[in-house]
Amino acid sequence: MNNLGSNIMLVLLVVFLASCKNEVSEVETPKTFTLEGTIEGLENNTLYYRMPNKDYDALGYRTDSVVVTNGSFTLTDSIEGHHFVTFFTRMKELIKGTPRGYYPAKSGYLAAILYPGANIKVSGKASDFMDAYPENSDSINNELGTFHKKIYPLMNESVNYLVKSSFEENEDIQNTLKEKADSVTAIVNDVKKEFVTNNPSSVAALYYLSDMMMRSQIDNDIAIEAFNNLDSALTDMAYYKDISYRVNAINSTKEGAVAPAIKTTSTLDGNEFDLASYRGKYVMVDFWGIWCGPCVSEMPKVKEFSKKYNGRLEILGVNSGDKKQRIIDFVNKNDYQWQQVMDVRDSEVDNFVLRYNVNAFPTKFIIDPEGKIVKKFVGSGEEAFTLLEELLK
Template identity: 40%
Template sequence: MRKKLLIPLLFFSPSVFAQEGKFTVSGKIDGLESKIIRIYTKDKNGSRVVDSVKVSDGYFNYNSKIEGMESISFYPPNESVMKRVDRGFYPAKSSTFQFIAFPGANVKFSGKIADFVDAYPSGDPANNDLGSLNKVIYPLMNQSVNLAVKIGKNTITDSLAIKKAKEQIEKLDNEVVNIKTTFIRNHPSSAAAAWLLGDMMLRSQVRNEEAMALYQKMDQQKLKTNPFYIEVVKRIEGLRATTIGKPAPAINSPHTYNKKRFDLAALKGKYVVIDFWGTWCGPCVSGMPKMKEYLDKYKGKMEMVGVANESDNGDKWRDFLDKNKDYHWHQVLNRNDEDYVLKYSVAGFPTKIIVDPQGNIVGRYVGEDDSIYKRLDEIFK
């Protein structure tokens, strides 16, 4: 847990907080009923860190240390914003307080909680920009998820009504994407726009060609040291480096299940399938028996390499592999200091990449279907 300082801030100036690597976020939110809200950040390895913030009469005030610039979300436990379906819920972004933290930031939230978090950040250019964007897209995102909840709860049962609801969801989602891309074009020097482009690439909300076009319009001089922009640069480099016919980027990592350093280059001479997956990803896990089947089918001709993207320190990944010994092919844990998800510009899970014996990429498949297995059968027929 991060160390919290819930004390008056009158004695601290933003410059002092910047020197100490601290940020502050506060707000008075109508309808915030809970006494505690949770905040999720990441440590230097990319593992999730959970902390809590006290709330009194809708008011919260939180400060903590941070090394660079990071997008952070508060999750209020108000039942009104929980998009529940059966035993689960839809993790809607419009149900969170989102802001950008950095050393010296003093972020202020204002607004209310209805059936979504109708409250937005301000206090500096990055948060002012993010707040202005979210104020437009949050209501649309909320409309979309509310329709999804109705379908999920069988509130809508008529087939024609369900079809219309799905069409409306698609229309709303496309409108949100269009607003986001317009925002990026209109804010070429904004840290919020740099974060947004990286997030859209990660979620496959923008085509590769459009992502490159948006990237080229960004103000490199003003953003060149910005962490969000640097991540976008790496994603763009990953796109360019992992097109069909290009040499597969190096994977050389000590973060392995067998605790022995793994080097992709050592597998030259065989076909290799690199599988980007996570224990949290249902389709990734459900596809593993088929991967095992094909590894056995073409034993000696091909190798499998799993690259797991996990939000914790890897405990869930190790526990999963401990319990599933059939999946003990080469298994690597993605870490921030060796971010192969970024290097390969992976934007959906699972993503499987076929590398030929010369080390060149000959196939890229997103999602769990039979396309990659048909390709492997063609290769080895």
């Protein structure tokens, strides 16, 4: 064979090998996980779960289920990234009922960290809590399972005190039971803090650091130190990014700081809105959701102030958790015509809840005419409106 023929054959061989390599790479990149287990006492029930999927509800989840037969189940589903997912059943033994409703106890949920390629085994029992954990599988879920074995019995003990107190008529006994619940909860939080600070390479600890910051269960200084010590291998995970936004927001939302920018087309009409356009006036930024009863109950008061101080006060609503059309219908029905923007959970720009380190709803920020934060108010109450009266009188 002449040199030209040899060269052609060599090129074809290289192209063929590259093609094969690409095909192998695609095969080697799994998009699914498998979760299988046997849980004594679960019998013939159904496990329900919510999977991250931005095409479904406003928070970016879809609800699904897996059938349990004689305590055993197998679930295979697709997923992108690492996600802490909980599974629950409607077994009455696991529902912490009270005379007025129930406690949504985390100890009643099966939990696992799901990600592409994971093959997770679960075992345990369902008694008056979900005493079942991922184990003998991958290291990520082994860490989570070992940790949950420590805190789930304590969490269950705490909620059982609360359930018992709800049926107690004697006020002194009620208070004693609630104090016991608080005492055990404090122990749980201490165990969590130890876990997140001592395991800088753990995906499970990363999730719990994010969760504790969201729920205000950890001091800012401790959270920042734990974040700064995290393994660099975790930086591409969504939980890491969430924490980084909250860490930045701890300083950027202090009193006297210039309020973080809100410049977005995530509005009800699709037109761009810029918070900076409100300079020269006082502003109330109201983080809310239709699903939030206290948020909705305060909105007539917000409306009253928007009219009373028209021209001197601007209201900005930041909705989290509702679809656009539902928000439009709600504000039009109630004539709430101030500016609304929508929080977008997985956006680099429009994740306002994280950028303002919002931990509860409603949360309100009062901003002065220079764009600086005067005060942050968490929860419902008259304090924000009292301050506005003082500033605008």
